[in-house]
Structure formats: C-alpha cells, structure tokens
Amino acid sequence: MKFNYQRVNTVSEALEVLGGNNKPGKILAGGTDLLVMIQENIISPDEVIDISGIEELKKIEEASGKIRLGALVTHGRITSSEILREKAVVLVESCAEVGSPQIRNLGTIGGNLVMASPSGDTLPALYVLGAEIILAGKEGERALPIEDFMVGVKKSAIRPDELLVAISFPGMGEDSRGFFKKLGQRKALAISKVSVAAVISFQDGVVSSVRIALGAVATTVIRTPRTESCLVGQALTPEVISEASRICSEESRAITDIRSTADYRDEMAGLLLARGLGEIA
Amino acid sequence: MKEITVKFILNGEEVSISAPPWFTLLRLLRERLGLTGSKPGCERGECGACTVLLDGEPVTSCLVLAPQVEGRNVQTIEGISEGDNLHPLQQAFIDESAVQCGYCIPGMIVSAKALLDKNDTPTRDEIKRAISGNICRCTGYAKIIRAVEVAAERMKEDEI
Numbered sequence: 267m268k269f270n271y272q273r274v275n276t277v278s279e280a281l282e283v284l285g286g287n288n289k290p291g292k293i294l295a296g297g298t299d300l301l302v303m304i305q306e307n308i309i310s311p312d313e314v315i316d317i318s319g320i321e322e323l324k325k326i327e328e329a330s331g332k333i334r335l336g337a338l339v340t341h342g343r344i345t346s347s348e349i350l351r352e353k354a355v356v357l358v359e360s361c362a363e364v365g366s367p368q369i370r371n372l373g374t375i376g377g378n379l380v381m382a383s384p385s386g387d388t389l390p391a392l393y394v395l396g397a398e399i400i401l402a403g404k405e406g407e408r409a410l411p412i413e414d415f416m417v418g419v420k421k422s423a424i425r426p427d428e429l430l431v432a433i434s435f436p437g438m439g440e441d442s443r444g445f446f447k448k449l450g451q452r453k454a455l456a457i458s459k460v461s462v463a464a465v466i467s468f469q470d471g472v473v474s475s476v477r478i479a480l481g482a483v484a485t486t487v488i489r490t491p492r493t494e495s496c497l498v499g500q501a502l503t504p505e506v507i508s509e510a511s512r513i514c515s516e517e518s519r520a521i522t523d524i525r526s527t528a529d530y531r532d533e534m535a536g537l538l539l540a541r542g543l544g545e546i547a
Numbered sequence: 548m549k550e551i552t553v554k555f556i557l558n559g560e561e562v563s564i565s566a567p568p569w570f571t572l573l574r575l576l577r578e579r580l581g582l583t584g585s586k587p588g589c590e591r592g593e594c595g596a597c598t599v600l601l602d603g604e605p606v607t608s609c610l611v612l613a614p615q616v617e618g619r620n621v622q623t624i625e626g627i628s629e630g631d632n633l634h635p636l637q638q639a640f641i642d643e644s645a646v647q648c649g650y651c652i653p654g655m656i657v658s659a660k661a662l663l664d665k666n667d668t669p670t671r672d673e674i675k676r677a678i679s680g681n682i683c684r685c686t687g688y689a690k691i692i693r694a695v696e697v698a699a700e701r702m703k704e705d706e707i
Contacts (some may be wrong), residue, residue: 271568366680
C-alpha cells in the first residue's frame, strides 16, 4: 500500500483537483471501504485525495421542510441527530445497523452512496425518503433522484470530475412512520442478506401512502409497487400485514450469491416487512 | 516517496511525527511512536483490536490514515491509566478474569471507555452494543461484559 497523498480543504479545491488533466486519484472520506480495498490490493491508486477535512460537507441542515445532509456526515452522527430521529427515523435505523460503532464513527453517508453496493444499508432508507443526490461539478450543482443515481452493482451516475456533496430529502411528517429491518449473518459487522425500508403515512387510521424498498436482493435497491398498493386505504390489521408480506416475498425476486439464496431472501423480505409493519401498527 | 509530518494530541500531549502518507494510524502508533498496545488483527476494520479514541469516539485505527489525524485528539490504551494507577475498567478486567489470551482486550477496554464516558449506568444491552465491533475468540464475552458492569458500578460509587 503506497500512494501519494493530497489533502483538500474546500469543495472548490476538490473540484479543481478532480477536473485536472491528470488521471484523478481516489477520494478518501471515511476510509472504511477505500482503505480496505487498498489493503486487499483490489485497487492500487497512485494518489489518494483526502476530502475528510472539508468542514462544509459535515452539516445537517433543515430549511423549509427539506433536510440536507452533507456528504461527510457519519453514520454515527446520523444515529445521534435529534432532528433526524424525529424526521427521518428510517434513515437513523438504517445507519444504526451499519458495521460496528467504530465503523459508524468513520464511515460517511456520501461514501455509502458512491460505493453503490446493492447491500449498502442506507440506500433503501434513502429510496423511501425520496432522496435526491447533489453532485457538484465545474458547472455547478445538479440533483439526481436516488433511483437515477444508482445505475448498477457498484455503479453510480457520478462523473469522474464530480463530487457528491449532499443528500436532500423532505422530512417525514407527523402522520408518517418508518422503519428499517436488516438480516445479516450476525448483528454487527455483517453485510445484509436482505433489508427492508418503509415510510408509511396514515390518515384516520388507514394507510394513505406508502413507500417500500428492498436492499441486497437485486443488483440495485428495488421498490415493491404491488405490496405498496395492497396497503393503501387499509388499516394495518394482522390479515392486511400477512397479505402484504406474501406479496412482498413474490415481488422480491431475489438473486442467489455468496451471502444467501434467492428463496431464503424472498421469504425473509416478506418476514422483515411483516415485522416492521407489526411494530408500527 | 516523501514522508509527511503529522501534529496531533496523543494521550494528552502534543506530538509531531513523520511517516509515509500511506501509513495507517495503527502503524504510526506502533512503528513510529512505540505504542504497541493497539493491536493489528484483521487490519480491515472488522475485529476491533486496534480501536482508539479519535476526538473521543472509538474508531478502528487500521482504517484511518496517519495524515488524517492532523490537529486531532487521539487516545490509546496507553493513555487510559493515570501513570501506575489503572483505570477502573482495567482493574475490573483483572478482578473478573475477563482476559484470556489478551489480544482483544486493549480494544475492548477502549470501546468500553467510550461507552462509560457518555453513559455511567449502561444496561447489559448497551454494553453489548458498545463492544459489538470488538471480537474476542477466547472468553465468550460473558466475563468481559461483567467486567464493564463492575467498572461502571465502582466508578459510580467513587463519585458518591
């Protein structure tokens, strides 16, 4: 593991380096993925650009109902943020499941996104929050809905001369509940076999709108439209939950890989959904 | 390649030390500063043997680059006792026989200290969660958890 090291202290400095003529180096934020990949010789960059000191990317802000998270906000800070506990509980629960306390204190939300792993725990949560990913480039910022940002396994729509600077989403209203459920080999330091995130709004005791996303079952996060429509207009009775769980397992259409089998994942997707719905019913 | 100089607070004292930029904080501590209490285990952030406190929060020092600690505050297992006076956590680990081979223990104690710094009456579940990033292959964890409970109780008594 040998490389040149460059520290940048502002976003504009970072963009200048990324837009230069030389082949840009690898960006270091939390380091929990990059340094492992370098240690294991999966990549061997000539240069590492350290953005971890850019203070302007560490803010959690709320303005006119929208929450903006700087790309360098760590999972640990998300789990302890009062405003996010109140308005983005699904994201807080997903961050609490990432890695271990040590990893959560290093790893950043922006890093989880650019890695674009189908099993990244914050991704399904950001799907159901309707998040937009803010990318900065030479010509200014552009915002992409998360569905358009995630292109495939470990592939995102970010360009080499761009920097992911923030994530923006509307805060959950008082009539909304959310949850994130994950199944891994063990409770800490385990990559998800299946994860389920949901945000559900209620009106007069029945579901008025719902968003559900499954992580780790396909090449990217998937939504479950049939499960969602079967819940709308219903109260969360045991019968309704059981029907939603059954449809969710059908819609999962998971893949088999080293971590789990398709059948098991499908079944667990429904089970995790039922568990989450049961808790908020 | 050129070495770079890093200045930071280590166990309460300012240090200035040079190292190649690809050195991790763990290597910097062990190979340049002679502090071998933090252990290399998996060196990919999964075992917790190298845990240190960075600005008061537990992190795996194998996943932090040396230049990233510029201007920051690092506390290692060596900085947890006050001279020859063991920290209550260290004494409790001895009294409760929470140590077998000992390799994971510095990381365990650092993670437990991060918990007790914020929460002086942790529940059993909170203790388990606090050390969930530290793997021990000898003890089965029961005595480690008990040691943290004993330390918390003693620290509470000392306050009264």
